[in-house]
Amino acid sequence: MSDNTKAIFTGDRCLSCTSxxxxxxxxxxxKEYRGPKLVGPAHGRMHFSQEDVEESLNFCSNCKxxxxxxxxxxxxxxxxxxxxxxxxxxxxxxxxxxxxxxxERMAKMIRMMPFGATFSNIGMSIGKTLGxxxxxxxxxxxxxxxxxxxxxxDLHKRIKQTSxxxxxxxxxxxxxxxxxxxVGEAFVKVMNANGYEVLIDExxxxxxxxxxxxxxxxxxxxxxxxxxxxxxxxxxxxxPVVTPCTSCSLMLKEEYHELFGExxxxxxxxxxxxxxxxxxxxxERGQFNEDVNPINQRLLYHVxxxxxxxxxxxxxxxxxxxxxxxxxxxxxxxxxxxGNYGFRKDKYEISMKIGAKLFERVKEQDFxxxxxxxxxxxxxxxxxxxxxxxxxxxxxxxxxK
Amino acid sequence: xxxxxxxxxxxxLAGLMAAAVAASRKQxxxxxxxxxxxxxxxxxxxxxxxxxxxDAAIKNLPDTHPYKKIGAKAIDASTKFFCxxxxxxxxxxxxxxxxxxxxxxxxxxxxxxxxxPESMDATKLADKKKIFVVELAGLKDFYASMIVDNLKKYFPxxxxxxxxxxxxxxxxxxxxxxxxxxLLTDNEQPLANELKALNAGGDDAIIxxxxxxxxxxxxxxxxxxxxxxxxxxxxxxxxxxxxxxxxRAFIKYLQKSGxxxxxxxxxxxxxVEGKKVTGVVVENVVREKTFPAxxxxxxxxxxYSGGITMREFDSPKETIFDLPxxxxxxxxxxxxxxxxxxxxxxxxxxxxxxDENLRPxxxxxxxxxxxxxxxxxxxxxxxxxxxxSAGGIAISSAYKAAF
Numbered sequence: 095m096s097d098n099t100k101a102i103f104t105g106d107r108c109l110s111c112t113s114x115x116x117x118x119x120x121x122x123x124x125k126e127y128r129g130p131k132l133v134g135p136a137h138g139r140m141h142f143s144q145e146d147v148e149e150s151l152n153f154c155s156n157c158k159x160x161x162x163x164x165x166x167x168x169x170x171x172x173x174x175x176x177x178x179x180x181x182x183x184x185x186x187x188x189x190x191x192x193x194x195x196x197x198e199r200m201a202k203m204i205r206m207m208p209f210g211a212t213f214s215n216i217g218m219s220i221g222k223t224l225g226x227x228x229x230x231x232x233x234x235x236x237x238x239x240x241x242x243x244x245x246x247x248d249l250h251k252r253i254k255q256t257s258x259x260x261x262x263x264x265x266x267x268x269x270x271x272x273x274x275x276x277v278g279e280a281f282v283k284v285m286n287a288n289g290y291e292v293l294i295d296e297x298x299x300x301x302x303x304x305x306x307x308x309x310x311x312x313x314x315x316x317x318x319x320x321x322x323x324x325x326x327x328x329x330x331x332x333x334p335v336v337t338p339c340t341s342c343s344l345m346l347k348e349e350y351h352e353l354f355g356e357x358x359x360x361x362x363x364x365x366x367x368x369x370x371x372x373x374x375x376x377x378e379r380g381q382f383n384e385d386v387n388p389i390n391q392r393l394l395y396h397v398x399x400x401x402x403x404x405x406x407x408x409x410x411x412x413x414x415x416x417x418x419x420x421x422x423x424x425x426x427x428x429x430x431x432x433g434n435y436g437f438r439k440d441k442y443e444i445s446m447k448i449g450a451k452l453f454e455r456v457k458e459q460d461f462x463x464x465x466x467x468x469x470x471x472x473x474x475x476x477x478x479x480x481x482x483x484x485x486x487x488x489x490x491x492x493x494x495k
Numbered sequence: 496x497x498x499x500x501x502x503x504x505x506x507x508l509a510g511l512m513a514a515a516v517a518a519s520r521k522q523x524x525x526x527x528x529x530x531x532x533x534x535x536x537x538x539x540x541x542x543x544x545x546x547x548x549x550d551a552a553i554k555n556l557p558d559t560h561p562y563k564k565i566g567a568k569a570i571d572a573s574t575k576f577f578c579x580x581x582x583x584x585x586x587x588x589x590x591x592x593x594x595x596x597x598x599x600x601x602x603x604x605x606x607x608x609x610x611x612p613e614s615m616d617a618t619k620l621a622d623k624k625k626i627f628v629v630e631l632a633g634l635k636d637f638y639a640s641m642i643v644d645n646l647k648k649y650f651p652x653x654x655x656x657x658x659x660x661x662x663x664x665x666x667x668x669x670x671x672x673x674x675x676x677x678l679l680t681d682n683e684q685p686l687a688n689e690l691k692a693l694n695a696g697g698d699d700a701i702i703x704x705x706x707x708x709x710x711x712x713x714x715x716x717x718x719x720x721x722x723x724x725x726x727x728x729x730x731x732x733x734x735x736x737x738x739x740x741x742x743r744a745f746i747k748y749l750q751k752s753g754x755x756x757x758x759x760x761x762x763x764x765x766x767v768e769g770k771k772v773t774g775v776v777v778e779n780v781v782r783e784k785t786f787p788a789x790x791x792x793x794x795x796x797x798x799y800s801g802g803i804t805m806r807e808f809d810s811p812k813e814t815i816f817d818l819p820x821x822x823x824x825x826x827x828x829x830x831x832x833x834x835x836x837x838x839x840x841x842x843x844x845x846x847x848x849x850d851e852n853l854r855p856x857x858x859x860x861x862x863x864x865x866x867x868x869x870x871x872x873x874x875x876x877x878x879x880x881x882x883x884s885a886g887g888i889a890i891s892s893a894y895k896a897a898f
Contacts, residue, residue, distance in 0.1 A: 111533075121677075423750070
């Protein structure tokens with residue numbers, strides 16, 4: 095199966111049926127985008143000179159709705175991202191693109207300064223008020239995600255875990271590490287309750303998703319090579335790599351191989367699990383700790399696009415419902431933010447237009463909590479509705495005694 | 496993983512219909528799809544058979560024909576159920592299986608179909624005095640003058656007028672009917688104003704491309720009430736708003752009924768115990784996942800959708816359960832070189848044969864699995880394109896299998 099998934103080999107399967115166009119949320123929101131079919135599979139194979147660029151390529155948000163709509167297994171969005179990388183070979187990156195792609199670098203710098211997080215947060219709120227973000231090309235309407243005072247990787251060192259023979263390595267993802275470490279804590283609590291010790295590998299880089307979507311493909315490749323080598327190390331030790339971030343898990347499991355096509359990437363992918371996917375496998379093997387307080391909550395579940403793409407069903411819904419929760423899916427399509435897409439000034443409006451249906455659904459407020467496995471989806475829902483969602487693992491963690 | 500009462504494999508018309516019928520019977524249903532199905536490419540009209548009275552013609556079909564297994568009762572009930580699902584999404588359909596209704600195609604010919612969206616029902620065109628055909632500036636693949644030239648052959652005595660209106664769609668990509676429909680949703684007034692300016696009277700008709708929104712008939716309702724003339728939509732080239740409306744109507748029904756829809760989920764094989772299928776295996780990019788179920792409905796489509804493949808000549812394969820696939824023997828019977836001739840294509844008869852409950856059978860007629868049912872384009876024994884029965888077979892077989 096692995097060679098079939100390399101994106102450049104999938105373009106020739108395109109029949110131009112237009113299914114991807116009928117399911118593209120960006121096309122529905124804006125008429126300037128010429129659509130996934132033309133930009134990825136068609137133009138990707140047809141352009142013959144460096145000058146021959148399709149400008150509307152920058153509208154693709156990489157939400158992957160086109161990939162899921164395609165009846166022929168074309169990796170449409172990844173073909174778009176490869177095209178985007180081609181474009182940036184001959185065009186300079188804008189400053190905001192550089193910033194949005196390198197959140198990990200920025201966070202590392204801030205963590206090196208005393209009270210760096212506090213000052214950055216103050217700086218960001220002043221910056222927002224003064225319109226600095228807008229001037230930089232960022233969406234001035236948004237709050238930049240605030241830094242947690244302590245990163246999850248530092249927090250993890252203080253968590254007292256009983257050493258166990260069964261271990262997992264947690265791939266934290268940048269957002270959980272720097273902005274929502276409570277999700278990481280919840281993950282550790284749940285894994286501990288199931289007899290797993292959670293290790294952190296300080297050598298992991300950002301999965302590379304923000305780099306891929308902004309056309310820093312060479313850097314993304316370096317991240318991929320490093321992460322894949324480390325995942326394979328853990329695989330040899332028999333320790334799975336698990337992540338509660340659905341965009342990270344999709345990148346590690348599928349997109350590395352689609353983009354770069356190295357066989358090791360596929361081998362490494364076999365050792366990577368989404369958090370609830372892993373828990374559901376434990377449950378199927380009868381190894382799941384069911385000593386859980388009943389979850390008597392009605393939850394509205396926004397299923398991230400990048401979870402839908404993984405074809406693992408909805409393990410979070412299954413597990414939470416098993417313990418009494420009523421989990422209703424929002425069924426409102428893409429939230430619109432799609433990683434750093436909605437943070438760009440020129441894409442903000444599109445991103446909010448795409449999310450409008452979801453915001454409307456959330457505002458019905460016929461539930462106690464909104465849940466979503468993706469950090470940027472949670473940010474977008476919060477921004478669009480003023481209602482703060484959480485990760486489903488936080489609900490489960492609270493239910494463990 | 497909880498066991499579903501029913502797993503439906505395939506998200507085309509047959510799969511959506513089967514999932515809807517099963518859900519309406521209070522079954523827990525999981526729908527596994529790979530690709531969005533062909534409805535966004537379809538006209539939205541449901542053909543049952545190319546005959547003035549499809550019901551009567553179905554009676555004369557050979558016993559191997561899928562309709563003979565499905566039976567008149569399920570055919571009738573399926574059309575009612577189908578229209579009801581669509582109506583719940585404010586997408587009224589009209590028609591019955593004992594007659595055919597004309598609709599205007601994108602080139603101005605009339606196509607006859609049993610069940611059609613109300614917005615396309617061109618029956619009353621014959622009573623109109625004057626027919627306006629309206630094209631949109633910037634809209635691809637819709638030419639009012641060509642439509643008029645062709646319609647004149649059907650209605651030589653009528654007055655025709657073409658008009659071109661500008662809804663300011665230009666300035667971006669080439670506009671398809673889907674784009675226009677999406678841009679028009681919740682922004683109907685500019686079109687209403689342009690159409691009002693035609694001054695068409697109560698005895699007149701206005702023919703437009705199918706651009707009246709992508710959600711049911713909400714956009715059409717807003718415009719219709721402002722016009723004295725009756726307004727008719729044509730079919731169009733894909734992507735097709737009428738097909739998208741139908742797909743969304745079904746998906747909305749499934750979501751409301753608690754059906755779990757998992758996209759991108761390619762089923763690679765069944766889990767089999769004797770004559771029982773206990774689940775299906777989905778292969779994602781790195782591993783497999785088993786979805787257990789008490790009943791399975793196979794709606795993966797025929798050759799065109801990959802439900803049946805042929806890698807070796809004369810050896811077609813059903814890809815999930817390796818069911819026996821029937822096809823005309825002898826290479827000379829496979830195809831008819833005259834593509835537009837008045838004869839079916841042999842290879843199109845390829846598919847699975849079943850018993851009366853649509854369970855797959857082998858060459859001797861033995862039922863292979865007790866709880867596996869085959870629907871839609873997977874069924875063999877007829878050329879659905881030639882006889883124009885694909886839509887009818889899809890919804891009626893799905894109804895029979897899921898009920």
